[in-house]
Structures are given as structure tokens and as C-alpha cells.
Amino acid sequence: MSFLSLVGVELKKIKRSKIMLILLTATIILWLPSIFNADMNFGMQAEGISPENNFLIQGFLGMAWFMFPASMVVGTVLLSQTERSNNGIFKMLALPINTAKLCMAKFVVLLTLAASQILMTVGIYFISAAIVTQIQSYDFILSPLFVLKEAGLIYLFSIPMIAFFWVLSICIRTPIFSIGAGLAFIVPSVLMINTKIWFAYPMCYPFYVITSEYGKLATNLSTAQIDLIPWLPIAVVVVIICLAVSCFRFGQAERR
């Protein structure tokens, strides 16, 4: 079975899981306050950021801080529980497929969920920006290329975090531990982005990158910029270790 068809099978499994509905609700709720408080965007002279940029960045900050990581924890629960609930995982493990391949296929599905949520956020951003443009009679719509660039940055920076949540859900068999640990790891990211060792904490990468973008757009703010040197090698190592451990541990408890 080729890797692509495996991914296709995994995508079929979550077709009726209503996960897309949950992700969509989260993104809609993300943008609602921005629409209601749109006039606040005009009072940002102290930071020196233009209203339309502020509108985008505030929404993305809300997403990168809690909603996106928490949705990924929900995604890991979905991927691990759909198979465990009716022992479907036994059937999958009985097939002549490499378990590491199966694990990677599931991880690709998780990455797909992440990508679809980010694309939904971008889509709803344009809708809400259009609404706010009408209400405030000021052009809030930014160029799609710029918005997609920011969204792409969040996505790339979130891959180590997603890999970490994935290994958490595979290694910790008790569902409440993996959920609790995943959610508890999100909360301190607010503190970690203000420290010098932010690169040691994968959960704060997406939040950090968007904060630093905020600093770039706001002329009077000086937030820390991203140095590729300590960060990139660490992020790559985190992803490799997480995926290696998850591939090794995947299905081990069932095979015993």
C-alpha cells in the first residue's frame, strides 16, 4: 500500500467525525470580537501600527496563543480514539503494513487538519475584514499574499509543536493524561515567549513568530526577532526525535 493511499484511508476514517465543524466554530468565534471591537484598531498610534495590520495581527495572536494549539490537542485525541474505541487499531495492525508508515500517515492527517484550520482562519479573516470595511468605511482588506505569508509562517513554526502533541498522545496511553498534559503545556507559552530560552519550548513557536511579526509591523514596538541559529536546529531535532519515538512506540501497547 502506497503512503498516499494510506493517508487517503486515514482521511476517510475521520470523515464523519465532525472535527471540521469544531475547527470552523473555533475560527468563527476567533474573529467575532474583532468585528465588534473594530473601532479599537484606530487607537493604536502608540504602537505605530496601521489599523488594517492591527486587525490581522490581533486575530492571529488569539489563534496562535490558545485556539490553534488546543485544536491540535483535540485532533490528536480524535486520531487516537477513533481507532481505539472499537478496536479498529487491531485490524489496522493485522494488515501487512509497516506500523511506522501507518503512524506517519496519521501524522500527515494531523498536519492536514492544522493546514485546514489555518486556511479557514484566513478565509474567515477576509470575510470579517470585508464586513469591517463596510461598517467603518475604511479599507481593512490586506493583500492575500501578505496574509498567506503570515499564515504560512504560523503553520511552519507550529510543526514542532504538533509533532510534540502527537508523541504525547501516542506515548501516554491514558487519555486524560495526554489531554491534560497537552493543554497544560499550552498555558505557560505566554511566559516562555518573554524569556531568552523560548526556542527550547516548541509550544510557544507559533505564538512567538506572530509576536515578532507584530513587532515588525508596529514601528514603535521592539519585540524580539527570530534568530535562526539556535532555533532552527533545535526545531528540526525536536521534530525528528518526536516522530522517531512516535513511530517506534506506535501500536506497541496493542502488540504486547
Added chain:
Amino acid sequence: MSVFLECKKIKRTGFIPTFLSGGLLAAAIPVLNMAVRSENYVGLSDTPLQILLDANWQMMAMLNVLLIVAGACLMYHTEYADNAIQKMRTLPLKESQMFFGKVILLSAMFVVVLVIEATSLAFCSFHWFEVYNDFWLETGKTLGYSLLLTLPSVILSMLISSACKNMWVSLGIGVVCVFTATMVPVKNFILSIFPFAMPFQIFGGTDAERTLQFIYVALIEIVVIGIAELLFIKVRRSFE
């Protein structure tokens, strides 16, 4: 009776260790915050407890609510995962009894978490601030208030998890609700009565009248959500 049954069910699910470690994690926040930057807080004019809560309660409350959501999901997940709920329904027990047993157990675990956090707040007050007479009275009032304001979110997250057979759906809804609550401004009364936003309130953060209003709203919400669950069980049974 029902509560003891629930206790036995959660024995091997990792529920209690999760709540204890979650409580310890939340308790670590004020200690770490004071250890790293105590000079920002020591000179302020409020009472020590108020200073500590202003500085740390948002994060602590967030951990508490997340803990409650995860705990509620797990409690019904154990029922739905292997169709245990069908066996429960054949017993001479009311389904609502099981629900309220779970609510009481979750609230009891939350009290434990609050006690752990209170210990840490007391430690911070004694270590970095001067001791004063009314400290224990103030701590008791604050925690009682937090407990009462958190109960609506306990019972609502339990309602959500009892309604959804799949854990990720109830967890997803819970996470979306918590996310909504984090975006609610604390000063806005109408939006703050959303059950998941109430735990973020601090006793003494608003005037006495507002505090009383919050207490009434919390009590009303508990009763309303409880009745909603009773109706939900009746309706669902007639459709299944």
C-alpha cells in the same frame, strides 16, 4: 451511593493524579512569578492576596477550567467507550443520579485543587509579604467565591460530555468554550456571566454589589443547567 460508585470507576483512569498534578502546576505559577520578579509586586498598596491574585489568577483559572473540561470528558468517555453506559442504564439507578454523582465528584476534586492553590498563595504571602490578621478570612472568602463561580462551568462541561458520545467532540466544544471565555473582557458583566468565563473573576476585584450579582447568577446557572440535563436525559431516551 452514586458518588462512591463514580469514585470506583475513576480509580484506574489517572483522573486523581491528573487533578493533583494540575493543582500543583497552577500552584507553582504564583511561586515562580514571585521568585522571578518579586520587586514588581512587593511595593503595591493592595492586600498581599489581592496582589497575588491580580498577577496570577488569570493563568491559574485557565488551568483550572481546562482541568475541569478534561476531567468531565474523561468521566463520560469511560462510560461511552466500551458501552458501559448501557449496563448502567439497566441498573435500578436513575441516569440523572449518575450525572449528579459525577458532578459532585468533579466538584470535590476541584476543591482539592483549590486547597493546593490556597496553600501556595498562603506560602507566597508569608514569604514575601508581612502577615496580617485577616489573611485566613480573606483567603477563605476568595476561595469560596471562586468555587461557587466555577461550579457552573463544572456542571456545563459535564452536560456537554454527557451529550456527546465521542470524546473529541465534547473536548472540542469544551476547548472552544474556554477559548471564548478567554476573549471575554473581565469588566463586562453581561459577557462575564458565560459559565466558562465566570471562574476568571476575582473576589475583591469588583465592588460588593457586583460580587453579590455574580453569586446569584452562578446559583441560577447551576439550577438552570441542572434542569437542562434532566430534560435532556428524558428527551434523549424517547429518541433512542
